[in-house]
Amino acid sequence: MDTPGNLKTSSSEFDLDRPNIEDYLPSGSSIQEPHGKLRLRDLLDISPTLTEAAGAIVDDSFTRCFKSNPPEPWNWNVYLFPLWCCGVVIRYGILFPVRVLVLAIGWIIFLASYIPVHILLKGQDKLRKKIERCLVELICMFFVASWTGVVKYHGPRPSMRPKQVFVANHTSMIDFIILEQMTPFAVIMQKHPGWVGLLQSTILESVGCIWFNRSEAKDREIVAKKLRDHVRGADNNPVLIFPEGTCVNNHYTVMFKKGAFELDSTVCPIAIKYNKIFVDAFWNSRKQSFTMHLLQLMTSWAVVCDVWYLEPQNLRPGETPIEFAERVRDIISVRAGLKKVPWDGYLKYSRPSPKHRERKQQSFAESVLRSLEEK
Amino acid sequence: MGNTSSMLTQYDIEEVQQHCSNTFSQQEIVSLYQRFCQLDRNGCGFVPAEEFLSVPEFAVNPLSQRLLRMVEGLNFKEFVAFLSPFSPRAPLQHKIEFIFKVYDSDGNGKVTFNDMLDVLHDLTGQFVSEQQREQVLTCVLEEAGYTKDSLLVLSDFVKIVGNSDLKMEVEVPVD
Numbered sequence: 001m002d003t004p005g006n007l008k009t010s011s012s013e014f015d016l017d018r019p020n021i022e023d024y025l026p027s028g029s030s031i032q033e034p035h036g037k038l039r040l041r042d043l044l045d046i047s048p049t050l051t052e053a054a055g056a057i058v059d060d061s062f063t064r065c066f067k068s069n070p071p072e073p074w075n076w077n078v079y080l081f082p083l084w085c086c087g088v089v090i091r092y093g094i095l096f097p098v099r100v101l102v103l104a105i106g107w108i109i110f111l112a113s114y115i116p117v118h119i120l121l122k123g124q125d126k127l128r129k130k131i132e133r134c135l136v137e138l139i140c141m142f143f144v145a146s147w148t149g150v151v152k153y154h155g156p157r158p159s160m161r162p163k164q165v166f167v168a169n170h171t172s173m174i175d176f177i178i179l180e181q182m183t184p185f186a187v188i189m190q191k192h193p194g195w196v197g198l199l200q201s202t203i204l205e206s207v208g209c210i211w212f213n214r215s216e217a218k219d220r221e222i223v224a225k226k227l228r229d230h231v232r233g234a235d236n237n238p239v240l241i242f243p244e245g246t247c248v249n250n251h252y253t254v255m256f257k258k259g260a261f262e263l264d265s266t267v268c269p270i271a272i273k274y275n276k277i278f279v280d281a282f283w284n285s286r287k288q289s290f291t292m293h294l295l296q297l298m299t300s301w302a303v304v305c306d307v308w309y310l311e312p313q314n315l316r317p318g319e320t321p322i323e324f325a326e327r328v329r330d331i332i333s334v335r336a337g338l339k340k341v342p343w344d345g346y347l348k349y350s351r352p353s354p355k356h357r358e359r360k361q362q363s364f365a366e367s368v369l370r371s372l373e374e375k
Numbered sequence: 376m377g378n379t380s381s382m383l384t385q386y387d388i389e390e391v392q393q394h395c396s397n398t399f400s401q402q403e404i405v406s407l408y409q410r411f412c413q414l415d416r417n418g419c420g421f422v423p424a425e426e427f428l429s430v431p432e433f434a435v436n437p438l439s440q441r442l443l444r445m446v447e448g449l450n451f452k453e454f455v456a457f458l459s460p461f462s463p464r465a466p467l468q469h470k471i472e473f474i475f476k477v478y479d480s481d482g483n484g485k486v487t488f489n490d491m492l493d494v495l496h497d498l499t500g501q502f503v504s505e506q507q508r509e510q511v512l513t514c515v516l517e518e519a520g521y522t523k524d525s526l527l528v529l530s531d532f533v534k535i536v537g538n539s540d541l542k543m544e545v546e547v548p549v550d
Contacts, residue, residue: 040519043495043512045536046474047543049438054461054545056432057446058410063430067413347431356435361500368495368503368511 038371049360061341065252066348068284069276091299099146099298106142110135114203126235132206133184133237139203140181143174147297151178155309158183158268160238163231164312167260168270169332170242171250172283173290174297175272178307180207185240186230188223190214196290208237214245214349224259231263240270243325246345249282250274253338254345256325261315268312269328271336275304286348308335383408395455398462398469403547404455411451421448437497441477461545468533470543475532485526488512 074080114135121128144151158166166185168175173196176187186208191197200211208230212223230236243256250273261267274281279300283293297303310331315324333340344352388401399407414422414430424447428434436442446457459465460473478486478494495508503511513523519535521527527535 038511038515040515040521041535043515044474044478044491044532045541046438046477046494046498047470047541049436049498050442050474050477051461051543051545053433053436053438053442054458056430056436057427058407058458058461058545059548060430060432062432063413343431351428352431352435357437358500358502360435361437361498362502365499365502368499369507372507372511 037374038368043368061252062343062347065248065254065341065343065345066284066286067249068280068282068287069249069251087301091301095148095301096299099148103142103146106139106146110139110142118206129206129235136203136207137181137184140177143177144181144303147174147294147300148302149178150302150304151181151307152305153182153307153309158238158309161266162233163265164238164268165231165260165263165265166238166240166268166270167243167256167328167332168240168272169250169253169336169338170244170247171272171274172247172281172293174281174283174294174303175242176240178272178305179240179270182307184237186210186237187240188212188227188242192290194289194291210239214346220259227259228263231265243329244345246348247283247285248345249284250336251338252341253329253333254341254343256329257344258321258325261324261328262321264315266312266314267324267328269310269332269335271306271308271310271332273306273336273338275306277304278302281305306336310335391452391455394452395459395462396469398459398465399455399547402549403462406547406549407455407458408451411454421450422454423447437500438477438494441480441494441497444480445476458545461543462547463544467537467541470541471533471537472529473543474536475529478532485528486532487526488516488523491527 074084114132117128117131117135121131158164166179168179173189176185176189179185180187184207187204188210189200189204189212191200191211191213200209210223210226210230213219227239227241231239241260243258243260244254245257246254248254279297279302281297281303283290288296313324313328313331315321319327329340332338383405388404391404392399392401411422412418414426416426424443427443427447428439433439433442446454449457460469475486476482478490480490480493491512492505492508495503495512496505499508516523516525521531
């Protein structure tokens with residue numbers, strides 16, 4: 001006879017990769033645990049579990065993170081509408097061609113300088129790298145100008161020191177461009193197809209960027225190693241990591257992956273908040289390609305954002321990397337006015353692990369077994 | 376409310392409201408429609424199972440598979456009717472009927488011992504053995520005056536579960 005009270009342990013390992021979701025979900029959300037003696041009513045009354053499921057169907061915090069919230073339309077009356085029409089004409093007819101021209105000029109200057117430097121100075125790595133860094137900064141400035149980026153930088157500029165890692169919240173690939181125009185970072189990015197991928201493998205390689213592929217399982221260890229090697233190298237550009245792992249709509253932050261926080265380095269948080277007054281800078285990669293996203297930015301009045309360089313943080317004694325990651329996420333979320341949700345950004349691409357469901361089942365099972373004991 | 380239109384007319388809203396016995400206000404129906412369209416990404420007019428499962432909060436729920444069988448493939452009108460027991464305006468009877476339907480998976484109006492065992496299995500997972508589940512269920516059934524072979528109908532459920540402090544309400548966010 002089975003000894004009651006001996007719960008069979010869960011077969012899925014305790015995943016050390018994420019903090020306890022139950023800390024975030026509203027209390028009382030577990031399956032109702034009956035007090036006192038178990039009755040038929042307690043077993044049949046599944047209303048709390050059903051309520052939770054229905055609540056998730058009606059509205060859930062995960063989908064909210066990836067919803068594009070376009071700015072309120074203001075052109076809805078007789079006076080404002082013609083004004084808006086004029087605006088459209090100016091934006092598409094005048095601003096857009098000018099911006100395309102500016103960008104084209106920028107690319108010409110960049111390529112005309114980059115290619116010769118890359119080939120001619122092959123031997124003198126240090127000088128070459130220095131010039132290439134400046135050139136990348138230059139082209140980023142051109143990019144930002146091409147959408148009339150109005151960026152306000154707060155806080156002390158990052159300094160080039162070894163054993164430093166920068167982390168920021170992620171809204172779009174332009175986050176990288178905005179930060180790069182100030183300081184040459186080596187960023188970790190998902191390898192993209194198309195012209196972006198081409199840029200990644202040629203130019204961005206020179207600033208020391210590292211690529212990963214979400215869909216490859218073994219990729220994580222390879223990337224982790226590359227990261228560690230890079231951080232240790234004194235001459236390399238400081239590493240910029242977006243620990244959310246995916247673009248979020250700039251109203252919420254999803255959970256930070258702990259990889260950036262176990263590199264034995266100082267973590268410098270950067271908070272980025274876009275002002276949606278003219279355009280929503282969230283790149284909804286499920287809805288539009290990056291090219292369309294850029295075109296959208298280039299045909300709007302301006303991209304307004306604030307960048308805060310926050311105080312560098314170190315792992316506190318006795319703190320786990322996950323706690324450290326959450327602490328930094330807290331700092332960034334508070335500064336940029338973002339709400340935190342307990343979900344892993346990668347759930348955009350995969351299902352949640354059965355471990356979460358098992359936790360709920362486990363607590364209910366305990367009370368069932370307890371009642372068996374009392375019989 | 377055709378297959379591809381993403382706008383609800385006043386007529387549509389009233390039709391849906393009637394179908395769900397006025398348990399949702401017109402504003403709530405509009406919100407639910409926005410949510411429905413958000414979930415129905417491909418605009419098929421119904422939400423397939425995998426879209427529900429892409430909501431992590433739903434996917435980790437122990438009863439998600441049962442509910443999925445009830446809610447997938449519904450058009451918007453039926454979707455609202457499905458959610459109507461969760462409205463604060465829904466009468467207790469509807470809520471208990473919903474719970475009964477979750478148990479009565481073959482829809483024959485009777486809940487058997489095995490039906491109850493299945494739901495208990497969903498709720499406790501691998502942490503309780505089949506034997507232990509049977510034991511507990513038999514015990515509480517006998518205590519309530521039923522036997523292992525009893526077939527419970529809706530009125531039994533009303534008697535067992537129905538008392539006014541049954542909390543089964545969901546708030547529909549209204550902008």
